[in-house]
Amino acid sequence: xxxxxxxxxxxEPMNKEFSNVHKKFVEYGWELTTNTSRTLVYNYPISAYDxxxxxxxxxxxxxxxxVPLGNFAYRVKLNTHAEAIDHILAQLDDFExxxxxxxxx
Numbered sequence: 001x002x003x004x005x006x007x008x009x010x011x012e013p014m015n016k017e018f019s020n021v022h023k024k025f026v027e028y029g030w031e032l033t034t035n036t037s038r039t040l041v042y043n044y045p046i047s048a049y050d051x052x053x054x055x056x057x058x059x060x061x062x063x064x065x066x067v068p069l070g071n072f073a074y075r076v077k078l079n080t081h082a083e084a085i086d087h088i089l090a091q092l093d094d095f096e097x098x099x100x101x102x103x104x105x
């Protein structure tokens with residue numbers, strides 16, 4: 001699967017715990033549209049429905065993930081940054097794989 005050609009954004013996430021996640025989103029062509037220490041939102045510029053929402057609260061980390069090739073999302077609550085990062089990266093890779101495959105169907 002080829003990554004999209006995209007100029008890396010100079011914007012860095014305010015929540016540095018998600019720096020590796022941010023780099024992966026930028027590689028795939030996603031844009032950071034909300035950037036606070038408690039909330040990160042990544043949108044795919046071509047589709048209004050494709051949005052990853054990361055919310056950090058004292059009780060855990062809420063991650064909302066778009067369903068590939070759909071117009072809905074699901075939300076999961078995770079306990080640690082490490083769990084959230086692993087989940088986000090796996091879901092982003094899955095999302096991109098399914099979107100890439102749909103171009104050839």
